[in-house]
Amino acid sequence: MYGLGVLKGLGITLKHFFRTFSDEVKWSAKGGRYYNDDALAVRQSLKTEGAITVMYPEEKLEAPERFRFVPFLVMDDPATGQKAGKDWCTSCGICAKVCPPQCIWIERGKLPNGRPKPEPLNFYIDIDICMNCGYCAEFCPFDAIKMDHDFEIASYDRSAAHIHDKERLSKPISYWRSIAPGRAADEEQARIEEEEKKKKKKRK
Numbered sequence: 001m002y003g004l005g006v007l008k009g010l011g012i013t014l015k016h017f018f019r020t021f022s023d024e025v026k027w028s029a030k031g032g033r034y035y036n037d038d039a040l041a042v043r044q045s046l047k048t049e050g051a052i053t054v055m056y057p058e059e060k061l062e063a064p065e066r067f068r069f070v071p072f073l074v075m076d077d078p079a080t081g082q083k084a085g086k087d088w089c090t091s092c093g094i095c096a097k098v099c100p101p102q103c104i105w106i107e108r109g110k111l112p113n114g115r116p117k118p119e120p121l122n123f124y125i126d127i128d129i130c131m132n133c134g135y136c137a138e139f140c141p142f143d144a145i146k147m148d149h150d151f152e153i154a155s156y157d158r159s160a161a162h163i164h165d166k167e168r169l170s171k172p173i174s175y176w177r178s179i180a181p182g183r184a185a186d187e188e189q190a191r192i193e194e195e196e197k198k199k200k201k202k203r204k
């Protein structure tokens with residue numbers, strides 16, 4: 001039927017419109033949905049209903065797992081006393097190739113014999129150019145680049161501060177597990193299955 005999609009869309013808008021008022025009534029007995037710690041906890045979670053005003057930056061909404069901002073590089077959790085863990089990136093360059101606005105630069109590492117080392121010496125992303133498409137993360141064969149939830153990166157310095165280098169980009173795997181637990185677990189499972197397949201193939 002023509003126009004069914006439009007009607008469905010309007011229905012969702014209408015649902016949110018009415019939920020705004022029903023939520024208001026629901027919280028009125030407990031002191032209102034604003035300036036009330038319990039209501040605030042619900043409003044700032046994914047359980048929120050209806051339209052609400054978020055008093056940013058004092059209040060912040062929780063980002064859904066699939067929210068994506070600029071990418072970061074995954075490394076192992078640093079050992080005790082260490083600043084950084086082992087990089088997952090092998091500097092294969094696929095992310096730089098698929099990046100539509102070409103804002104990734106990779107400086108490849110070299111072994112003492114001059115051959116390429118499978119880890120980046122440095123890795124740069126111009127975050128002013130990055131359009132948060134997530135292609136780099138989708139195409140990375142090593143799960144080594146992920147889309148971050150940290151969107152508070154504005155600054156008055158448009159040069160160096162907006163070119164994120166390897167040190168700035170690298171975050172431990174535990175951070176990825178904390179912001180995207182479901183996806184991290186799925187990826188972990190897929191990696192285990194892949195390893196099992198490889199082992200079986202070797203045994204044959």
Ligand code: SF4
Nearest residue numbers: 089090092093095140
């Ligand atoms: S982040 Fe992934 S795709 Fe990009 S160079 Fe490193 S391993 Fe390759």
Ligand code: SF4
Nearest residue numbers: 099130131133134136
């Ligand atoms: S998110 Fe998109 S634009 Fe940004 S670095 Fe990755 S591929 Fe490039």
